[in-house]
Amino acid sequence: MEDADGAGEPGRRRQFGCASFNQDSTSLALGTRSGYQLFSLTSVEKLDCIHESANTPDVYIMERLFSSSLVVVVSAAMPQRMNIYHFKKGTEICNYSYPSSILSVKLNRQRLVVFLEESIYVHNIKDMKLLKTLLDTPSNPSGLCALSTNQSSSYLAYPGSVTSGDIVVHDTNSLSTVATIPAHDSPLAALAFNASATKLASASVKGTVIRVFSVPEGERLFEFRRGMKRYVNISSLSFSSDAQFLCASSNTETVHIFKLEQLGPSAEDEAATWTAYMGKMFSAASSYLPAPVSGMMSQDRAFATVHLLSSGQRNVCTLVTIQGLLRLLVATADGQLFIYNMDPQDGGECQLAYKHRLVGVDDETHSGEMKSEGGQLTQETHSSPSYAETAALPASGHATATLTGYSEDGGAKQGDVIPEHEFAVGPVCLDDENEFPPIRSCRSGTGDGQG
Structure with missing residues (x-):
């Protein structure tokens, strides 16, 4: 999911950091000036802080792999380096440096994909081996992309043009492009896969029409009209786990929820x-x-809507079942999380169930206190030990890279080297359930949000 304050703009991100839901929306990752935090999303009234770190300032990319302890962090202080941590142990698994600023990172059980403005790096997540580099891709200054998250397939979607809304669908398992979809006349603004990777939603910079395509065929399945009166900046698209609903948020005060059904x-x-x-x-x-x-x-209007308390700021949204009910969650760039109840039968205006303030106006997350509508939630500060303070990883190897050319099959060209990296000696035990828990079936309120 896209961050909450403008992907691809590390300077702007210093103000608000970033916010992202994990792949099954059981946790929320928040990047701030002082570090990052992880919150469990298994309760409406209570927001538990799973982990907090103040070791990395100005975090503008923060991604968690499902409910595991593996997290990816990129800081504006070092925008070319990606750090991967096992937050429960407080250890660094590895770090990679790239030729230019990292704009977005996506991960699933098979792959970790890093986006630069004009190139894409596909890694095998279990050993971080570089499998393929896509060079000279169309300029993508926002780092817009989507990566499917189911176990059987691993599709990557990204813009195929700077002037139109073409979508390139790349199979990161077979390392081959499977489709190019002419989705919109204008450049793309948002992309999202459903949980089973059979559908792909897209919106253009105009923000008036949202389309859903079959994957990998690229057949248009649905077309929804968000509005006709004005163009908007759609910042987030997200399917419900059963792909019956699709939510879309923008820089306006309205979040739209569409129902995917054949009439x-x-x-x-x-x-x-x-x-x-x-x-x-x-x-x-x-x-x-x-x-x-x-x-x-032939276009259908919104099945349900939410009217936020303010407009003009970026946000991310998701649909998830919490405590047996379908909820719409909206995390805003000023550090708030809104939870709305949605009626899956009749739709209409969603009701605000709870509001949580994740960070203060001055971004003072180290105070250990979160305010929420209905009272205060107290959290402890858990600062991870530094890489040097933990004995979990032995001495690491280090390679220096000064060249940036890579072959299409992922191997280095003659005279070139892979990105600069530092990694743990020995295998990363991602098959161990204690390190890398298997995907649990989607059940209401069963996730504990911890690795």
Whole structure:
């Protein structure tokens, strides 16, 4: 999920840091001026701080791998270096340096992918071996991308053009491009896979239309209209775990939730309502109308909406079941988390269930206190020991890199070397359940949010 304060802009991120939900939305990672924090999302009223570190300032990328203890951190102080930690042990697993600033990092059970402005690095997550480098990709200054998270496939989506909304879908298991989807006329602004990697949602910089495509075929399945009156900056797209709903947030005060359903399951149902009848008539007439007009008539409006208390700031949203109910979560760039109740049957305006303040106005997260609507939540400060203070990793090896050319198959060209890296001697035991817990089935309120 995209960060909450403008991907690809380390200078701006120093003000608010970043916010990202993990792959199954059971935890929230927050980057701040003073470090980073992890919060469990298994309760609406209580927000537990799983881990807090003040060792790394100005964190602008913070990603957690599911409910494991593996986290990826990038700081504005060293924007070319990615650090991977086992936060529960307080140890550094490895770090990699790249030729230019890191704009985004995505990870799943098979791969870790690093985005620079004009290149992409695909690593095997179990040993961090560089498998492939995609060079001279279209300029992507925001680091926009999406990586699927299910076990059987590992698809990567990223912009295929700087002038139009083409999406490149790359299979990071076979290390080959499987599709290029002409999704929009304008450049892309947001991308998201569903949990099973069968659907891909996209929005352009205009922000008026959201489309959903099949993966890997690239067939258009759904088209939703967010609005017609004004262009907006869509900052976040996210599917519910069952892919029945898709939420979209932007720099406006409204978050839209769309329902992914095929209308008109039977002739009797279609004739039951006036709206269904009109929909049928529009569908029949669309073949006689110009493509832009017929496209507008086939688009569905939001099933449910949320009106935030403020607008004009970036945020990230997700749909997740907490304590048996479907909730919409919105983390804002000023350090707040809003939790809304959503009615999956009737939709409509979602009701605010709880509001948590994650950081203060001055970003003083070291105070160990979080304020929330309904009272105060007290958390302890858990500062991880430094890499030198822990005995969990033996002496490390180090390689220096000064060249930046890489071959398409991931191997170094003659005279070139892989990115600068420092790694633990011996294997990274990601198959050990204590180190790298297996994916749990999606059940309501069962995740403990800890590795």
